[in-house]
């Protein structure tokens with residue numbers, strides 16, 4: 001099966017398996033050693049690196065989650081998601097016909113109508129709009145409020161929902177309650193809307209909790225597990241990526257269900273993006289190397305990817321005014 005045959009997430013969830021959760025022991029030194037070798041053993045250069053960077057572009061959830069987001073900056077974001085790389089750069093790579101877009105745009109629920117309208121205007125209505133919901137970023141609201149927020153975001157036009165976990169339930173190992181909450185959120189999303197569960201790994205206390213929370217989310221029917229909101233002090237990092245990918249792989253091996261993975265927060269460079277792709281290739285496999293099962297949540301990464309691709313085709317680095325997001 002190649003990446004294009006990949007079905008995308010297929011996860012209906014399974015009953016909560018507390019014995020599996022209790023049996024989890026993460027070997028932290030081994031995880032750290034594994035993460036340290038990722039960017040060093042396999043190097044991709046020249047046309048292969050350019051191809052990986054183009055793949056990374058298609059996997060970006062191009063994000064703006066700022067308190068001062070407006071219709072205007074969401075429109076600019078959508079234009080960039082619809083046409084992420086300058087057409088002369090694509091032409092030089094013989095990729096002009098590929099109609100490259102980002103994987104999705106990701107915004108606050110109140111900006112969803114702006115994003116939907118802008119993508120339509122820019123002739124890219126097929127680019128999904130993801131809304132962060134359930135009291136992003138803290139999740140510290142009543143369950144009723146959080147569930148209602150999902151419904152409202154979908155009514156406003158969101159195609160994907162990024163929920164946040166109730167960290168207290170993880171920190172106190174209240175797995176059954178966490179399972180029920182995530183299950184209700186999945187039910188609120190319904191069968192057509194992809195639900196990504198943001199773990200907020202920087203606030204979960206330990207790698208064991210990261211692994212266990214990943215499992216609970218998948219058991220409850222998550223389509224993707226996502227590292228971070230981008231607002232915690234510690235966001236996406238490779239050791240956490242190793243742990244979450246192993247949870248995805250173990251879940252797949254036991255159930256046969258595909259779950260996607262989304263690192264988010266602090267990913268800024270083309271080199272970082274390639275290292276995350278290497279992680280996916282080595283810890284999962286090629287079936288996950290596409291935007292149905294892998295996304296990178298990032299507000300600033302696209303600019304560096306475009307800059308690196310500009311350098312690849314011209315042999316020089318672009319001046320600030322030559323790239324639209326500068």
Ligand SMILES: O=C[C@H](O)COP(=O)(O)O
Pocket residue numbers: 063065106228229230231264265266267297298299300301
């Ligand atoms: O979900 C995406 C993150 O909020 C983006 O974080 P970032 O601004 O550090 O790229």
